[in-house]
Amino acid sequence: MPVCAPQMRSKLARCAYKLFAKKGIRSVNLDEVAAAAGVTKGSFYWHYKSKKELLHAACAYYYRRWRQRARTEIARDDDPLKQLERVLRFSVQSCLFDRESRVFTTEVFALSLQDKEIRAGWAQFYDTVRELFVGLVQAACDNDQLQVVDPRRAVDWMLATIEGIKQRAAFEPEICTPDQREATVQGLLRIVGLIDAPT
Amino acid sequence: MPVCAPQMRSKLARCAYKLFAKKGIRSVNLDEVAAAAGVTKGSFYWHYKSKKELLHAACAYYYRRWRQRARTEIARDDDPLKQLERVLRFSVQSCLFDRESRVFTTEVFALSLQDKEIRAGWAQFYDTVRELFVGLVQAACDNDQLQVVDPRRAVDWMLATIEGIKQRAAFEPEICTPDQREATVQGLLRIVGLIDAPT
DNA sequence: CACGTTCCATACTGTCCGGTATGGTAAATG
C-alpha cells in the first residue's frame, strides 16, 4: 500500500496558500486547489475533511515559512542590532513588495474576526513574532546598542506600525521602493527607541 | 405617486452597514438587509441594482459619518493642538472600543484588494482623513505647539500605527481600556513629532 | 375615473460550490 499522503497533503496546503494569496480565500474553490495540486476534489477530501481544515494548513504553512525566513535573516549576522535591522528589513520588504503575503494575511485577519480558531492561530503567530522581536531588542539593549525600558511595549508599537504600512502599500504603490524600505526600517527603529518613554 | 425612495434607499444603506459591521459582509444576504429595513428583497432591487451597489452606499454612509464625527470633535475646541488630540482620541476610541467599525473596515479593506472600485473609494477616504490630520498638524505647528518638518509624512506614520492598533485590539481586548487609550493618543503625538527627523 | 408611476411583495430561476457516495487501481501483506 503506497504511502505518500504526507507529500500530497502538504502540497495541497502549499497550492492552497498560493491560490488564496492570489485571488483571496473566499473566491477560491476546492476544485481549483485540487487541480493545482494535480488531483481532483474527491481525493482532496481524503486528505482534508473540510475547506476550513485546509485553511488552517495554509496558515500553518505561511506561519512556518515566515519564522524560517526570519531565522535565516538572524543567522546572517552576529551583531544584535544588525540582526534586528535585518528582520525588520525582511518584514518591511514583505509588506511593500509581496502582494501575495498582503492578500493572504489580510484575508486571514478578516476571517479571524468571525472565527475563533482562525483567530487563535493568528494570535499565537503574533505572539511568536513579538517574542522574537522582543528578544532581539533585548539583546541589542544588553549590548548597549539600544536603550529601551519596556521592550515588549516598544515592539507592540513597532508591529502596529508595520501592519499599517502593509495596508498603505496596497493603495500607494509609490511607497514601494527600496529607498522607502530603508527609510521605513530606520523610522521603525526610531519608534522602538522613542515610544517607551514614560507617559 | 408617492415619492419616498430616498428615505428607504438610505435606510437600506444604514441597515446594511449595521449588518455588515456585525456579521461581516460576505455572511450577510440581501434578504436580511431588506428585512432589517422592513421590506423584502423584491423591493430592495427597486432601490439598488446589486449587492455591490449597496456595499458602496454602506461605505459612503460610514465615510460620511466618520467625517461628521471628526468635525464635531474639532468644533469642540479652538486650540489647534487640542483639536488634533481630540480627533486622535476619537480615532483611537473607535479602534479600541467600536468592534463594528473594526469589522466593517477590515472587511472593506479585504474586499478592496480584489475590487478596483472599492479600493478607489477607500483610497479617497484615506486621503481626506490624511488631509484633515495634516491640516491639524500644520495648524498646531503654525501655533508653535508642535515642530514637524514634513506633516504629511508624519501623519502617514501616525495613521499606519493607528491601523495596526486597530488590528491588535481585535486580538487583545486587554488593551481596550481608557488608560490605554490615553497612553496611545500621547504615543501617537510623540510619533508625529519624532518621525520626520531627517533619515 | 382612467391611467401611469412609485413602491412593494411573492414566487421563482439559475448558479456556484462545499461536501458525499461510490467505485477503481496499485501496492503491500499473509
Place this chain on the structure above:
DNA sequence: CATTTACCATACCGGACAGTATGGAACGTG
C-alpha cells in the same frame, strides 16, 4: 493469489443566495 489498504476519479446532491418575473396597491395626473 486473495485481500486489504492507500490513494484517486467521476458523478452527484443539496443548500445558499444573487438576481428576476410578475403582479398588486397607493397615489398623483389628465
